[in-house]
Amino acid sequence: LSIGNQTILEHSVHALLAHPRVKRVVIAISPGDSRFAQLPLANHPQITVVDGGDERADSVLTGLKAAGDAQWVLVHDAARPCLHQDDLARLLALSETSRTGGILAAPVRDTMKRAEPGKNAIAHTVDRNGLWHALTPQFFPRELLHDCLTRALNEGATITDEASA
Template sequence: MPIFHVIIPAAGAGSRMGSQVPKQYLPLSGRPMIEQTLRVFSSSNRISSVAVLLSADDLEWDAAKIQISDKTRIYRCGGIIRSQTVLNGLGELSGHIDPDDWVLVHDAARPGLTDGLLNRLLDKLENDAVGGLLAIPLADTLKRADDEQRVAHTEPRDHLWQAQTPQMFRYGMLVEALKLAAEKSSVATDEAQAIEALGHHPKLVLGELRNLKVTYPEDLALIEAILQADVSRLAVKTN
C-alpha cells in the first residue's frame, strides 16, 4: 500500500502581499491561513504525516496558536529559497520515510485545496513511475513585454499549463533532484522543475481555479469568498 507524506514549506515572507506579517499567518475566515491549508491533510486518512517547515527565527507560529493534528510536526529548518527549505525538510525526515514513499509538497498560502482534489492527485499518481502535480490548462492569452512594458509579442498558449500544488514525488527521487539543483546552483522554482532536470516527465493532473496561491491582497479576498461559499453550501445540505 502506498504511503503519503506532506511537506508544507512555510519559511517565506510573502513580500508581494505588502504585509508586515508573513502571508501564511494572515487571517482567513477568522483563523491564520496556514491552519486552513493544513486542514485538508489533517482530515485525510490517506496522509500519514505532515511536516511544516518554518524559518529558524519565525515568531508568528507560536503566537498564532495554530491548531494541528497529531500527525503534524514542526521543523525550524527554512532555507533562503523554497528548494533549500524543502531539501532541509527532507533531511529532517531522513530515517522516518522509505525512498519509495510519496512526498507531497504544498504551498502554505494555497488554502483552497479540497478533499476531492487531493484524492484525485493521489489516485492518478499512486502507481505512476515518476509522480506529478496539480495544474490547470492556461486559459488567458500571454503577452511577452519589452523593457518599456509594451507588448513584444504574443506567446502561443497551446499545451501550456499553470502549475499548482501539491506536487507529488517519491522521497528518494525528490532528494536526488533537489541535491542536484543545489550542486549546480540552479534555482528550481518548484519541485517538478527539479525532477525535470533529472530527465523525467511529471504527470499533469487537472486541478481547479479555487486551488489558487495567495500572492496579492486581492487573492485573499477571493479565497475568502470561495471558502464562505463552501460553508453556505454545506449549511444548505445539512438543513
C-alpha cells in the same frame, strides 16, 4: 492573514490532514518566527516543524529529511488554502500508477505576452495552447525528489517548483 477564525496556514494544513492517507505534515517556517508557536498547530501531534532555508528548495530539502522513511511526499504552499479533497485524492492516486509523481495544474486562461529582450515592450502574444499553471500540492517519491533537488541545486539550476528540479 486569517480566513474566519483560522490562519491561511491552518486552513492549508487542515486540508491536507483531512485526507486519510496524509499521516504527517512537515512545516518549514522562517527561523525566529514567533507567531507559529501561538497557533494550535504548534502542538498538533501530526505536525513536525523545521527551520526553512534561504530558498524554497532549501526548505523542501530540510522538510524531506524530517519526513523520515515516507516513500511519497506532498509539497504544498501554505498560501494555497483552497485545496479540494477530490484534487488531492486524484494526486495521491498517482502513487499507484506512477514512478515519478505529478502535480496539480490548471490550463492558462489569461492572455500571455512576451516582452522584447531588454525592453519594456510587448514583442508578441504567446499561444496559450499547451500552457499550464503549476499548482500545489506536488507529489513525488521522497528519494527521487531529494536527489533531483540536490542535483539541481549543485548545478546552479533555477528551481521554481519541485517539478522543475
